[in-house]
Amino acid sequence: MLASIIAVAASYLLGSVSFSILIARWVKGIDIRQHGSGNAGATNTLRVLGKGPAAAVFLLDVAKGIAAVLIGQWLGEGEIWVPILCGAAAITGHNWPIWFRFKGGKGIATTIGVMATLAFWPALLAGIIAIAAIAITRYVSLGSLIFAALLPVFILVLSMPYELFWVSLLICVYAFIRHRTNIVKLVRGQEHKLGAGKGVPNEK
Numbered sequence: 576m577l578a579s580i581i582a583v584a585a586s587y588l589l590g591s592v593s594f595s596i597l598i599a600r601w602v603k604g605i606d607i608r609q610h611g612s613g614n615a616g617a618t619n620t621l622r623v624l625g626k627g628p629a630a631a632v633f634l635l636d637v638a639k640g641i642a643a644v645l646i647g648q649w650l651g652e653g654e655i656w657v658p659i660l661c662g663a664a665a666i667t668g669h670n671w672p673i674w675f676r677f678k679g680g681k682g683i684a685t686t687i688g689v690m691a692t693l694a695f696w697p698a699l700l701a702g703i704i705a706i707a708a709i710a711i712t713r714y715v716s717l718g719s720l721i722f723a724a725l726l727p728v729f730i731l732v733l734s735m736p737y738e739l740f741w742v743s744l745l746i747c748v749y750a751f752i753r754h755r756t757n758i759v760k761l762v763r764g765q766e767h768k769l770g771a772g773k774g775v776p777n778e779k
Contacts, residue, residue: 579657582650585687586643586661590668593679594635595620598628612767616680618630622767633684640665640688658743662689666746681753683719686746690726694739710779713768716757723750743764 595615599607602624608615611622617636621629638749643665644658651657667684671681690698701722709718751758760766 577652578650578652579647579660581655582646583660583664586646586664587668588673589646590665590685591672591674591679592639593669593672593675594639595632595680596675598632599624602628614680615675615678617684618769620767634698636669636680636684637688637691639669640690641692642687642688644689644692648692655736655738659693659738661763662693663742663745665689666749670749681719682746682749683722686723686750690743694726694735694743696733697726697735697739697743700729701725708767713770714761714766715769716754716766717761720750720754720758723747752764 593615595607595617599605599610599620605623607619607623611619612692613619617629617633620632640662643661647658647661651661666682666689668679669685670679670682671677687698690701704725705718705722709715712718724747727740727747728773730740730743757766
């Protein structure tokens with residue numbers, strides 16, 4: 576029991592490491608949350624800093640999601656809920672990081688890492704559809720929301736454990752909460768499109 580609690584706590588602390596904020600500080604000496612869309616994530620890093628830093632942020636955010644699940648599997652003593660809770664804790668940490676005054680990103684890259692480790696096929700199918708949506712519309716936020724919404728659907732369709740369904744539903748709620756301003760912009764036709772340019776003005 577103690578090992579499981581330690582695993583979940585460690586996963587939250589790991590998730591709270593915001594690579595977008597750290598890399599922006601190292602590369603340009605800026606707080607990424609004060610530039611572009613104000614989001615501490617890979618997409619805003621792309622807009623503000625370019626492809627290289629954005630790729631690094633994306634891969635590191637995915638990696639910490641994978642690592643959190645592995646921590647849960649290592650310390651969870653075979654209990655299915657422990658790696659699931661560790662994955663959810665990492666996403667929670669990314670969204671509300673203790674190291675950065677609880678102002679983080681939107682959690683999609685970390686979600687990809689978590690769900691690809693916990694439920695590979697649902698994550699793959701949802702990811703393919705999400706990537707297609709982004710390619711067609713150039714709205715990363717729309718693709719992210721589609722990805723999050725389809726995860727619980729594919730988990731049910733593929734008859735995977737209900738524990739995975741419940742965590743995917745929680746993650747979906749997280750995604751829609753974190754993207755609420757994007758949803759408003761999408762409805763109004765004001766959402767920023769992928770590839771519209773580097774160093775865009777503040778959009779908060």
